[in-house]
Amino acid sequence: MGSLLAGVAHELNNPLAVLTGHAHLLREGAKDESLASRAEKIQAAADRCARIVKNFLALARQxxxxxxxxxxxxxxxxxxxxxxxxxxxxxxxxxxxxxxxxxxxxxxxxxxxxxxxxxxxxxxxxxxxxxxxxxxxxxxxxxxxxxxxxxxxxxxxxxxxxxxxxxxxxxxxxxxxxxxxxxxxxxxxxxxxxxxxxxxxxxxxxxxxxxxxxxxxxxxxxxxxxxxxRPAMETLPLVGARRVLVVDDEVEIAHMLKEILTTSGHEVDMAFDGAEGLDVLRHGRYDLILSDTKMPTLDGTGFYRQLTSEFPDLCHRIIFLTGDVLDRAKREFLESTGAPFLMKPFDVADVRRLVHRVLAVGEQGGAK
Ligand SMILES: Nc1ncnc2c1ncn2[C@@H]1O[C@H](COP(=O)(O)OP(=O)(O)OP(=O)(O)O)[C@@H](O)[C@H]1O
Ligand SMILES: [Mg+2]
Structure with a gap:
């Protein structure tokens, strides 16, 4: 029963991330009141679903x-x-x-x-x-x-x-x-x-x-x-426009993240699995990577392993996206990288905050 619940809950996280993200963007961009209020309602309902899913997952695998x-x-x-x-x-x-x-x-x-x-x-x-x-x-x-x-x-x-x-x-x-x-x-x-x-x-x-x-x-x-x-946002220096690579096989999620970060002023490219991600990295310079963990061809683990040898600087400038940190192997992997992660469905404000933090900390450390 526990694993069935967890499986269903997990599957819901990707579509929920799309729903909450777009509702947030819709509200942000809405010019008229009634549209904004509809978007807020969609967002509140999606947030509620997300809470239920989180509880299920947490309870199913304490x-x-x-x-x-x-x-x-x-x-x-x-x-x-x-x-x-x-x-x-x-x-x-x-x-x-x-x-x-x-x-x-x-x-x-x-x-x-x-x-x-x-x-x-x-x-x-x-x-x-x-x-x-x-x-x-x-x-x-x-x-x-x-x-x-x-x-x-x-x-x-x-x-x-x-x-x-x-x-x-x-x-x-x-x-x-x-x-x-x-x-x-x-x-x-x-x-x-x-x-x-x-x-x-x-x-x-x-x-x-x-x-x-x-x-x-x-x-x-x-x-x-x-x-x-963790330091409050206000204490972090401002960061200007940066180049970000989003790696996620869920096309809708990748597009949504692109939109979220583009509206924060960054330049964003997308890749749809780890292998494609590496390919993109070999042809341009990036300041930050957002990468899913579960992907076909080359998943987050393999992608990261390759980064450590080919682009070691970027190992401190990666944020993982995951639908489930409760899976033991994945948890151990994330811990071993020390990289921050975002749980799907994520909050748009959290995405921006974390991206800002990783970029700002990188800059404070002088590693550019
Ligand atoms: N602040 C409160 N005031 C009055 N009753 C409460 C309060 N908090 C909890 N309860 C009672 O405890 C019950 C169990 O709460 P619990 O949070 O475990 O489940 P729920 O709120 O009913 O469902 P869910 O949390 O899954 O939405 C509630 O249904 C309600 O009867
Ligand atoms: Mg309750």
Whole structure:
């Protein structure tokens, strides 16, 4: 059952990436209000599908966390950004109380992101059905508990709360009170799995009629680490137009990435498998490569191997695209390259941010 779910979920990622990407571009380019609002609706629906797929994949193949230094406040902010449109449309007010000077956590930022997205989406859902005069507020907070060496994250809403008789059940897989077709009931079981894998706890405080408050506590794991949380975009120098090569056998995805990066001012060429990619590289100079991992003829692994001998400079200027990092072999390969990767379906803003980061870091290092 698990592998069937994962297989189906995985297959959905390519078309979903096309859908979310084009919806984003459509909205960006829309000249009139109603078209923009339609595009936003398509995007919000596609994002929702993407979340469901992510949950399925993560649950079907539970993985130990892949840890790095993580800024908790940044994780909260990113999750919020992802849901901002849906929240705004339903007039949900969001307040954040971020603890200053939180040390970075030694954690899996993708997994924590998933937890936050699920909790915020749940809070949003719970309040959506409430009649209008009732307040719709989500409060997000981070706190440092120095004494116990823990970080506490709170997601509180002003929804109907959770009845005591189902309070224990809500963390079970497939438990949902949503109508058929609206919820899978996987969100909270996934959240609990992830938090416990991190050595933390997740609990609820809820009085009926008083809203629901989810509290996560994560241990501060000491790690004398040089890897600070990733630098914020603002601290990176601006980069001008660069030459980018996109390598992906999914023609629609390649075209979409081209469009995304062309609108950021870069010059983009495409190749549709690794062998073709190498051929293009032999005939021109490129500053950055975006490459799929699963391709016919020469896949991402073979492509990268060839890069190391023929174009070693580009090994630090490659971003991989993948529909599934949960496959062990692929995960180990990605780890061994140390290259960043984007999970399909990707967020257009994430694509741009990462491209900017890789280009900017390359420039700071003086390797041009
Ligand atoms: N903030 C909340 N307020 C009230 N009820 C909640 C809240 N969060 C979760 N619940 C209850 O817990 C149930 C299980 O949540 P869970 O996130 O696991 O699944 P779901 O939201 O129903 O489906 P999915 O997450 O797959 O869309 C929900 O159906 C709802 O009844
Ligand atoms: Mg949910």
């Amino acid at each position: 993985q130990p966390p892949e840890r790095g230094a993580v800024s908790v406040n940044m994780v909260i902010q990113d999750a919020l950004e992802m849901l901002a449109y849906e929240l705004r449309t339903d007039s949900v007010e969001v307040t954040c109380e971020f603890a200053a000077g939180l040390p970075p956590l030694w954690a899996d930022s993708h997994q924590l992101h998933q937890v936050l997205v699920n909790l915020i989406a749940n809070a949003h859902h719970a309040m959506r059905k409430q009649p209008k005069p009732a307040p719709r507020r989500i409060r997000l907070a981070s706190q440092l508990d120095r004494e116990h060496q823990r970080v506490r994250l709170t997601v509180a809403d002003t929804g109907p709360g959770i009845a005591p008789e189902i309070r224990e059940k809500i963390f079970e897989p497939f438990f949902t009170t949503k109508p058929a077709g609206e919820g899978t009931g996987l969100g909270l079981s996934l959240c609990r799995g992830i938090i416990e894998e991190h050595g933390g706890t997740i609990s609820i405080q809820s009085e009926p009629g008083q809203g629901a408050t989810f509290v996560i506590e994560l241990p501060l794991v000491e790690r004398a680490t040089a890897e600070a949380a």
